[in-house]
Amino acid sequence: MNNKYIFGGFIIVVFLGLMAYLFTQTNISYENNFTEIMKTDKTIKATGAWVKTKNYHIDKEKNLFSFYMIDDEGKEMKVVYKGTIPNNFESATSVVVTGKYQKGIFHASDILTKCPSKYEEEFQETKNS
Amino acid sequence: MIGNILITLALLASVFTVVMYYLTSKGYENTLKPARIGYHSMAILVIAASAFLLHAILTHQYQFKYVFNYSNGDLPTGLLMSTFYAGQEGSFMLWLLFTAIVGLVLLEYTSKRKNLEPQVMMVFTLAASFLLLMVSPILKNPFTFIWTEPTFVDIKNLNQAFLSLPFVRNFIFEDPGGGQTFVKVGPELYSALTANGIEISNFIVKGKGLNPLLQNFWMQIHPPILFVGFAMSTVPFAFAFSALMKNYYNDWVKQSLPWIVAATGILGLAIMLGGYWAYGVLGWGGYWAWDPVENSSLVPWIIGVAAIHTMLVQKRTQEKEGLGRFGKTNLILSIMMYLLVLYSTFLTRSGILGDSSVHSFVDPGMTVYLLLVIFVGSFALLGFGAIAYRWKDLNKFFNFEENLLSRELALFTGSVALIASAIIILVGTSAPIFGQSVELRFYNELNLPIGIIIGLLNGFSLLLKWKATDGKSIFENSKFSIAATLISTLLIVFLGGVYEPVMIIFTLSSAFALFVNLEIAYKIIRGRKLFLGSYIAHVGIALFMLGVIATGGFTQEQQVDLAKGESTEVFGYQLTFTGYEPIENGKKYKFNVDINDGGSSYNVAPVMFVSDFNNSLMREPDILTKLTKDIYVSPVSYSEGSNEHNHGAQVTLIMGDTYDYKDAKITFKEFNFPQDAMNSMMGGGEFSIGTILSVEYQGESYLIEPKMVSINGQKNYVPAEVKEANLHVELLNLDASGKVIVVFSELEGNNMVTAPTKEILSIEASIKPFINLVWLGVLVMFIGFLMSALRRTKESRE
DSSP states (O other), rough: HHHHHHHHHHHHHHHHHHOOOOOHHHEEEEEOHHHHHOOOOSOOOEOOOOOOOOEEEEEEETTTTEEEEEEOOOOOEEEEEEEEEOOTTTOOEEEEEEEEETTEEEEEEEEEEEOOOTTTHHHHHHHHH | HHHHHHHHHHHHHHHHHHHHHHHHHHSSSSSHHHHHHHHHHHHHHHHHHHHHHHHHHHHTOOOOOHHHHHHOSSSOOOHHGGGGGSSHHHHHHHHHHHHHHHHHHHHHHHHSSSSTHHHHHHHHHHHHHHHHHSSOOOOOOOOOOOTSSEEEEEEBBOOOOGTHHHHHTEEEEEEETTEEEEESSSSSHHHHHHTTTTOOHHHHOOOOOOOOOOOOOHHHHHHHHHHHOOOOOOOHHHHHHHHHHOOOOSSSHHHHHHOOOOOOHHHHHHHHHOOOHHHHHSSSSSSOOOOOOHHHHHHHHHHHHHHHHHHHHHHHHHHHHTTTTTTHHHHHHHHHHHHHHHHHHHHHHHHOOOOTOOOOOOOOHHHHHHHHHHHHHHHHHHHHHHHHTTTHHHSSSOOOOOOOHHHHHHHHHHHHHHHHHHHHHHHHGGGGGGEEEHHHHHHHHHHHHHHHHHHHHOOOOOSSSSOOHHHHHHHHHTTTHHHHHHHHHHHHHHTTTOOHHHHHHHHHHHHHHHHHHHHHHHTTTTTTTTGGGHHHHHHHHHHHHHHHHHHHOOEEEEEEEEEEEEEEEEEEEEEEEEEEEETTTEEEEEEEEEEEEEOOEEOOOOOEEOOOOTSOEEEEEEEEESSEEEEEEEEEEEEEOHHHHHHEEEEEEETTOOOETEEEEEEEEEOOHHHHHHHHHTTTTEEEEEEEEEETTTTEEEEEEEEEEEEEEEEEEEEEETTTEEEEEEEEETTTTEEEEEEEOOOOOOOOOOOOOOOOOEEEEEEEETHHHHHHHHHHHHHHHHHHHHHHHHHHOO
């Protein structure tokens, strides 16, 4: 009778332990301060806006897509993504890139774009400022 | 107004129904009839409100903010109807509509089974009340008029005739960033328009339209089926809760089974349709990306499957022994399934996943967030509160000891494995709440061993008898299956080149599940056909897992440039780009690619277009589906092949910038955009905008003006040149914020080398082996679920 619970408990502990271990191994945190991102070489999800005035660049031969991102404090960072420009990129207001910062460039493995579904409100903000 | 009145009345009716059913459950006798009338009125009002919304969409009544935001007169009727649920408000409305309809069936069902209706319908109607509250005039209401809050409407959506009216001019705003002009539609403009006898529906003549990603067949079918699944998931919760209310647990499992089986089957189908949508149209390249929105509907599905299995044990054991095994587990799982549906809604609708998901909705505001929290919280409190309240009673019943080799224990172990998988996905999906996130590896690595266990148990549990089995008979019964499994695994390993040990084991376990179920299905096919349901569903999941192994482990991908007319070899196929052609009245372009496998020739035509909706380049893949594999062609880019750009320099200039090209110094001075051109633009007529550049070359100064000319919205660019400086300037794009993109090059004819021009289509080609098994598996599984639901419906009457 008690053996059953000991066995069950053991399985649960092993399972939770494994999951917690893998969680710490695969965990990626969000960061919107580029100064912090540049300090570490961990994989990070960087959130910010892409700098439209600097345009983006597509290198077809090497299959690279690069652009500049800016954070709230005005810090800029060059992002290079292996792959093509994502759908919706031109109209995106904010971007989330997953990757590592190395030697002055953020190497992204994934780009997620957020589109201005509520551009009226944003427009209002720019008018007020 | 009508819509809001209907919603408000429906809300009142549903609250009334809850109260009446509550009283009935407390023993009042004359409250049952009012309760039924209440429910029927609620359902009719909800259906009427939905019809009203659909009518508003079909007749383009842009005075409703929701209709304006998501639909457009250009859409074909089918897609236009699907804008019903393109936004938050409408998708809650759709969920509510299906809940109301499911409730009608449930009322019929419960009223025929004694002492069931009051409790079940009370809880069910309570859930409907929450949804009604969500779409009520104070929250995410689809009937809000556009002018109640100031909205900036692009002038291209307005009736041009009214724009010159003096009082309208006061509301026109220029967007400094995007070069668009807006009219502020708010209460002031509304009263001004009304005072002048202009109806707002005549003033706003175009809607914003539907996101091009949603403009396809799957948008019409995936969300409705998903919401049917969501609505039906309410039912197991209601049954479990009513059992707890009555403190009587013998019948509810039998009565709930057909519902939970049907709900889970439909939810599963909906999830797969979403996966196919992502794969075939959105161009994700695969059917599953562990996206939080996908995950959050998968978790309740897994819990539903786990619940079905332990419920079977309870049903089986209680016929002889009273309460039955896993009574508590089943109550908890049934409650969890619906709570997870609500939690999933919370994750995707509250804006909390904002940065982490492709298709989560944007921040909906604090009140919605709060109501969602209250919604999840109340049902969690109800469900777990009731279990805690009855905990002593629940523990009074039997304690069971199973034989190690019993089907009961095998089913339980299977459920535990499923629950573990659900926990993993839930943890990963919820991580963004805490500002964290996990790599996809987290899901894949943890779910792989669970998949293996489930495959093995899927086969093994069916070889076991209820109560106890002796080892010998298992082997006797499964000789054929084991032999078939071993042979087919060996074949797959050697022919398919599967050398990773984990993958071999996974293949073995899936094949085992497949053959055991096929054998049993074959044996009983002549007998009671309805009993086939579960075996068919199991065959489905086994096929699905084999498909996952093949596509997950053996997909090949490559990016290639296809020059027009020249064939390029990709994974053993000859691919030739033969040119592009406009489709859908020139809105989109399809790029024809011939695929030759040595014998036959096929054609695929991926599509690219620039969408008006978001001014973005959209790409749609095309797939050549063969029996054993898909050849997936995803467009990347297309270049005209004009070699001018290679020789020149493409630059972005901001007003005032200077750029040195060869020996010339070029400065972007200003735009030439006279008032009459501006007026013409407002009126939608023909206009041109010049870009004034000064060129300094060997002490001389020149002014040139490359232009953009817009005729009927079609933009054309007129280049300019300075002969003396051997300079050609081509305008590529201009932005009213003061930015131009230009290409500087030497005058043509002076170029030393003129490479032959080539049109090049870049594509990403991939081979997905046996992906058909994934779709087939889920479809087979769905059929199994349906048969099983029919069987359980019959049994629930016994």
